[in-house]
Amino acid sequence: MITRAAINSSLSGETALPLRSAKQVMDIERLGAFHQSRLSFMRTLVRRIFRERWQIEPVRFDLDPKGYGTVVYEVNAPHGVFSFVLFSSYLCDEERNDRVIATQWDLTMALVEGRVDSHYVEKLAQNVPKQEAGRLDSRVFVLSRANRSGRNFDYVVDQLAAGLQPDVDKIVQVGYLYRTTAVYGSGKLGMADWEKVRAKHQDFARPFAGEMFVCWMLRNFSLLQVEHIAKHKEPATFNPMRTDLKHYFGIGNSTGLGMAPYLVNHPQLINQWITMRELALARVRTFGCINSTVQQRLIGLIERCSQHTVQTITGDQRQADHNQRVIEDLAALKTQIIDNLVSFDQLIGWSEQYCSVHGQEILVSVLLELHPELVDELEDFHLIEENLDLDPLMPLQQLKSIIEQRYAWAIAIDFNAEGARETYWYRSEEKMEPRLGSIANAQGKKKHMDLAVGFAVHRCYQLLRDYIRQYPDHTTARFMVDQPKLRGTVRRIQTMNHCVYGDIQANLLDRNVLPMHLLRCKLAFFGVSKFDPRSRLWVRNTMFQGAPLLDEIGQPFSDDWFMPLAPTRLSTQ
Amino acid sequence: MYISMNELKATLRRCFEASGYFVGNYEDAANMILWLEKHGLHGLNELTSAIDFVAADREKPLSKVVYEDSTSATIDAHGRSALNCGAAAVDLAQAKALESGIATITVHNCHNRMFILKALTDCGRRGISAAAYWQNGSNDITEHTAAIRSGQRYPSYSEAVTSLVSSSEDKQALTIICSSRVDLTSSLQSKDQHYISEQQIAENKAHTVEFGIEITEKLWDQINQLGTGILVENTERSRLDAGGK
Numbered sequence: 001m002i003t004r005a006a007i008n009s010s011l012s013g014e015t016a017l018p019l020r021s022a023k024q025v026m027d028i029e030r031l032g033a034f035h036q037s038r039l040s041f042m043r044t045l046v047r048r049i050f051r052e053r054w055q056i057e058p059v060r061f062d063l064d065p066k067g068y069g070t071v072v073y074e075v076n077a078p079h080g081v082f083s084f085v086l087f088s089s090y091l092c093d094e095e096r097n098d099r100v101i102a103t104q105w106d107l108t109m110a111l112v113e114g115r116v117d118s119h120y121v122e123k124l125a126q127n128v129p130k131q132e133a134g135r136l137d138s139r140v141f142v143l144s145r146a147n148r149s150g151r152n153f154d155y156v157v158d159q160l161a162a163g164l165q166p167d168v169d170k171i172v173q174v175g176y177l178y179r180t181t182a183v184y185g186s187g188k189l190g191m192a193d194w195e196k197v198r199a200k201h202q203d204f205a206r207p208f209a210g211e212m213f214v215c216w217m218l219r220n221f222s223l224l225q226v227e228h229i230a231k232h233k234e235p236a237t238f239n240p241m242r243t244d245l246k247h248y249f250g251i252g253n254s255t256g257l258g259m260a261p262y263l264v265n266h267p268q269l270i271n272q273w274i275t276m277r278e279l280a281l282a283r284v285r286t287f288g289c290i291n292s293t294v295q296q297r298l299i300g301l302i303e304r305c306s307q308h309t310v311q312t313i314t315g316d317q318r319q320a321d322h323n324q325r326v327i328e329d330l331a332a333l334k335t336q337i338i339d340n341l342v343s344f345d346q347l348i349g350w351s352e353q354y355c356s357v358h359g360q361e362i363l364v365s366v367l368l369e370l371h372p373e374l375v376d377e378l379e380d381f382h383l384i385e386e387n388l389d390l391d392p393l394m395p396l397q398q399l400k401s402i403i404e405q406r407y408a409w410a411i412a413i414d415f416n417a418e419g420a421r422e423t424y425w426y427r428s429e430e431k432m433e434p435r436l437g438s439i440a441n442a443q444g445k446k447k448h449m450d451l452a453v454g455f456a457v458h459r460c461y462q463l464l465r466d467y468i469r470q471y472p473d474h475t476t477a478r479f480m481v482d483q484p485k486l487r488g489t490v491r492r493i494q495t496m497n498h499c500v501y502g503d504i505q506a507n508l509l510d511r512n513v514l515p516m517h518l519l520r521c522k523l524a525f526f527g528v529s530k531f532d533p534r535s536r537l538w539v540r541n542t543m544f545q546g547a548p549l550l551d552e553i554g555q556p557f558s559d560d561w562f563m564p565l566a567p568t569r570l571s572t573q
Numbered sequence: 574m575y576i577s578m579n580e581l582k583a584t585l586r587r588c589f590e591a592s593g594y595f596v597g598n599y600e601d602a603a604n605m606i607l608w609l610e611k612h613g614l615h616g617l618n619e620l621t622s623a624i625d626f627v628a629a630d631r632e633k634p635l636s637k638v639v640y641e642d643s644t645s646a647t648i649d650a651h652g653r654s655a656l657n658c659g660a661a662a663v664d665l666a667q668a669k670a671l672e673s674g675i676a677t678i679t680v681h682n683c684h685n686r687m688f689i690l691k692a693l694t695d696c697g698r699r700g701i702s703a704a705a706y707w708q709n710g711s712n713d714i715t716e717h718t719a720a721i722r723s724g725q726r727y728p729s730y731s732e733a734v735t736s737l738v739s740s741s742e743d744k745q746a747l748t749i750i751c752s753s754r755v756d757l758t759s760s761l762q763s764k765d766q767h768y769i770s771e772q773q774i775a776e777n778k779a780h781t782v783e784f785g786i787e788i789t790e791k792l793w794d795q796i797n798q799l800g801t802g803i804l805v806e807n808t809e810r811s812r813l814d815a816g817g818k
Contacts, residue, residue: 187577392664393671429804435814444805477668488597537816
């Protein structure tokens with residue numbers, strides 16, 4: 001088992017492993033090319049559930065023949081008992097809306113500590129279906145909602161009721177029965193704070209573990225619900241869904257701009273996630289052995305990634321072009337692996353020369369799959385105590401030189417160039433939804449969110465240089481008394497100087513900024529696949545496609561659901 | 574009603590951002606209030622007293638160092654709240670203590686000095702011992718002190734009614750002492766002091782983490798309402814800015 005001390009010695013000093021540079025990794029385009037991996041939170045959660053053999057049983061199953069009602073699952077995990085409570089309600093098609101501004105949903109759910117009695121379920125029933133308009137208490141630690149897929153849900157029910165199976169081609173088009181449109185935790189709406197979850201509920205004391213669990217449970221429920229409805233609809237002809245098809249159903253997800261501020265506002269946490277991913281790559285690069293078995297597995301994974309990408313449907317031309325290029329990259333990588341695989345280090349170097357950024361990053365995920373023994377133990381180190389701390393004693397000359405070294409990318413941006421400050425981020429009075437505006441809206445710009453780290457550092461650097469000319473011997477503390485407007489920026493610079501990867505290197509005010517890159521980066525850490533951008537501001541994707549099913553807990557578990565493929569079409573009738 | 578710590582922090586940040594606090598300062602202010610409330614030291618009561626004056630700080634001059642040597646400094650806060658100038662004063666005391674072993678900073682014309690406890694606690698966490706002293710009130714004068722030892726997580730706090738006659742200068746003064754060499758503790762000489770130990774503060778925190786924070790609907794509405802100042806009016810055009818069709 002790796003220790004924090006061993007990790008630290010791998011990151012810096014004489015025993016440091018060959019990590020990719022911050023300049024390379026923190027480039028926003030590369031962050032936007034990340035893919036799911038063994039360290040993604042869905043993978044780590046499923047590993048934990050299956051290896052610890054969590055017991056998850058419905059203790060209340062009050063669904064009417066049309067699938068409406070209340071279901072409560074009791075979750076017995078090694079460190080505690082929890083309840084997953086779900087309300088299924090009728091929703092007409094016109095009311096179905098994925099945006100955060102919606103007010104009604106097909107399903108609403110909550111994850112609660114301990115067992116729940118009927119009185120408490122009734123209390124939840126008064127609030128959970130209202131989502132943001134309701135209030136919860138500190139027993140609840142995740143709240144979510146989901147809408148039925150208009151293209152799949154009724155179709156799958158009808159197929160099963162008629163004794164048929166859903167057509168694989170249709171599942172390739174839309175790989176889910178429900179789309180979740182929000183998953184809330186961390187003390188929203190009166191729920192338990194993350195501080196409580198982390199300290200008290202060890203089973204969910206990893207980033208977004210509770211949120212991912214709710215999505216996985218939703219996926220399991222969706223499969224159960226379609227069978228329930230189909231069985232009641234046509235008991236004489238009903239046939240349950242085949243297991244391989246069930247595996248191929250995930251949960252749909254729509255993610256919008258709200259995720260982008262999170263990445264900017266939690267730089268230490270994001271740095272930690274990226275550091276673990278990069279350390280895993282460096283370990284495989286350094287210690288990973290190559291033999292014929294590994295080579296064959298590598299080729300198999302490359303082929304799987306290629307087929308998975310072929311089966312990724314998107315209406316977005318830019319994404320389609322990327323996917324096509326990835327398919328070409330993977331073909332070239334396969335040839336390189338067959339003809340000339342000397343070392344992983346050499347293969348990575350080759351990919352950086354001949355593959356797109358998307359191709360390079362899919363290779364990273366593939367390499368992590370090859371050596372679980374070098375990768376999986378890092379999953380316990382994704383947490384960090386976030387604390388942007390001022391170093392008051394730091395001499396200003398040192399602060400200046402840190403900016404010059406760590407934020408050279410920000411200093412180099414010409415913020416006076418046309419379009420360089422044309423975008424701003426703001427919160428709408430409509431549910432405080434984050435939005436992206438143009439500078440043309442002068443009123444809105446006055447209320448911009450402070451997400452432009454590059455611009456703030458650039459301006460701080462200019463003021464600092466002027467100040468140092470006058471007071472070369474002052475400390476940071478003294479500078480802060482004179483320049484309180486810079487307090488947040490200086491604190492961030494000093495804190496991130498202790499991180500390997502630091503801040504996202506991009507001008508978020510630029511006219512051409514693509515928030516999609518930020519969304520995709522975080523979603524890749526979650527472990528989603530099938531990215532389908534609907535604009536430059538929001539993206540549809542699929543969660544848990546290929547993941548094992550609830551009733552498979554306790555059976556042999558291969559942990560091999562990376563880049564899942566469609567079942568063969570012939571077997572579906 | 575009960576709210577989570579995260580809700581309180583996020584709402585306070587919006588409230589202070591809308592009130593013209595700078596980046597870094599509005600996070601400090603929210604954290605200072607939350608810290609007191611979380612540890613059972615009535616941060617929301619303090620906020621209730623301060624809230625009507627929060628926005629007025631925007632119009633006041635910035636804090637200024639009026640005297641300084643290697644072990645001390647005097648800062649004129651120009652009537653500002655400790656919510657937006659207290660942390661910088663403690664940082665200055667810490668920097669001087671690290672250079673000289675011990676340092677004293679006096680802040681004049683500073684309101685809401687109870688909020689300084691969060692900044693003192695940060696000092697302790699960073700390995701610097703810190704203590705603070707201030708007086709409050711016009712007729713019935715109360716005196717207050719808090720201290721934290723190097724490396725500790727929680728400070729102690731005392732308050733008492735005093736028979737001292739307070740000068741107009743004392744009323745809004747705050748004295749901060751930091752040391753990298755000496756472990757500072759503080760207690761008032763009054764026999765009737767109200768003393769809260771580090772242990773009590775730790776227990777208060779555990780209760781808050783488990784159950785959340787109780788707040789009056791009136792205050793909750795008030796800080797939420799102040800926070801709406803950073804929100805942009807919703808229009809059809811604005812909906813497009815979120816990717817809406």
